[in-house]
Amino acid sequence: MKPAQFTYHRPASLAEALALLRTHGSSAKSLAGGQSLGPMLNMRLARPDHLVDLNDLIELDSVRVSDDMVEIGALTRHHRVANAPELRRSLPLLSAAAASIGHYAIRQRGTIGGSLAHADPAAQLPLIAVTLGASLVIAGLQGTRNVVAADFLQSIMTVDLRDGELITALRFPLPVGGFWAFEHFSRRHGDFAIVSVALNFAQDADGKIDALRLGLGGVDTVPLRLPEIEARAQGRPADEDTIRELAAATASAIAPEDSAQVPASYRRRLAETLVIRAFQSALNREEGA
Numbered sequence: 001m002k003p004a005q006f007t008y009h010r011p012a013s014l015a016e017a018l019a020l021l022r023t024h025g026s027s028a029k030s031l032a033g034g035q036s037l038g039p040m041l042n043m044r045l046a047r048p049d050h051l052v053d054l055n056d057l058i059e060l061d062s063v064r065v066s067d068d069m070v071e072i073g074a075l076t077r078h079h080r081v082a083n084a085p086e087l088r089r090s091l092p093l094l095s096a097a098a099a100s101i102g103h104y105a106i107r108q109r110g111t112i113g114g115s116l117a118h119a120d121p122a123a124q125l126p127l128i129a130v131t132l133g134a135s136l137v138i139a140g141l142q143g144t145r146n147v148v149a150a151d152f153l154q155s156i157m158t159v160d161l162r163d164g165e166l167i168t169a170l171r172f173p174l175p176v177g178g179f180w181a182f183e184h185f186s187r188r189h190g191d192f193a194i195v196s197v198a199l200n201f202a203q204d205a206d207g208k209i210d211a212l213r214l215g216l217g218g219v220d221t222v223p224l225r226l227p228e229i230e231a232r233a234q235g236r237p238a239d240e241d242t243i244r245e246l247a248a249a250t251a252s253a254i255a256p257e258d259s260a261q262v263p264a265s266y267r268r269r270l271a272e273t274l275v276i277r278a279f280q281s282a283l284n285r286e287e288g289a
């Protein structure tokens with residue numbers, strides 16, 4: 001199918017883009033990488049009267065690493081998130097997750113802001129944003145506001161974004177420690193994951209788990225962080241007994257729904273297996289590598 005007719009706008013600045021979005025309100029849509037919006041337009045699941053193309057806002061394609069956080073502009077492509085040396089060093093969990101998105105062509109065009117705004121519960125970057133406690137910088141004509149990723153993502157493809165607003169950046173705190181892993185399982189290479197797991201933790205001088213961050217994708221309408229499992233891990237040795245216990249507790253803590261293709265019990269089993277794999281791959285990788 002072809003999209004319904006729309007008026008195409010290509011603003012040269014953020015101020016111009018915000019003004020266009022404000023003028024046209026709910027009849028306008030912003031276009032970033034087009035990897036989700038393009039198919040939705042073609043299938044006429046989205047029928048905006050005005051399309052505001054953000055691709056000339058090159059100031060939003062940016063990476064800034066400071067002493068306590070990393071700021072990534074909303075128009076930064078998945079390929080750059082996966083490969084920028086400063087991101088691979090400072091946020092290796094995010095880079096690894098970005099490298100696993102779809103296929104090469106999708107990573108060349110898709111953007112981090114687009115992925116958060118689209119809010120697919122199986123998508124990689126919203127999961128990492130929730131797991132690491134990232135926040136979004138959202139601009140409107142009235143000014144900017146910051147929203148924590150876990151609050152921004154409200155349900156499947158439903159986010160805290162008002163008419164006339166744009167995400168301009170994501171801010172990630174630095175990781176809590178050098179142990180991290182992203183594990184996912186999909187039917188075919190490049191498909192959205194059925195379930196994915198992200199974790200990050202430190203170890204204290206005695207090798208005990210410290211400050212675990214554990215997130216799961218594909219088990220609810222939004223990516224989940226599991227504070228009760230994180231608390232349970234605190235001060236425990238990162239050995240096989242602990243890991244298996246935490247994985248089983250994770251499977252009990254989630255409540256995925258049955259779907260025509262994937263029974264809930266299968267997602268729960270996958271979550272348990274992927275938590276074990278994630279701990280193992282975090283521990284097998286040298287700290288900081």
Ligand SMILES: Cc1cc2nc3c(=O)[nH]c(=O)nc-3n(C[C@H](O)[C@H](O)[C@H](O)COP(=O)(O)OP(=O)(O)OC[C@H]3O[C@@H](n4cnc5c(N)ncnc54)[C@H](O)[C@@H]3O)c2cc1C
Binds near residue numbers: 029039074100118
């Ligand atoms: C075949 C295929 C496989 C894929 N596989 C995966 C996968 O495995 N994992 C995964 O995570 N993703 C996958 N994707 C989706 C991909 O990551 C998209 O790039 C992403 O979901 C949307 O980013 P985009 O920049 O393309 O946004 P667009 O498609 O341009 O826009 C998506 C939505 O976000 C809004 N938007 C975009 N930018 C902003 C902004 N700055 N502020 C406010 N709203 C904004 C748009 O208005 C629109 O509603 C796949 C896509 C395809 C086509």
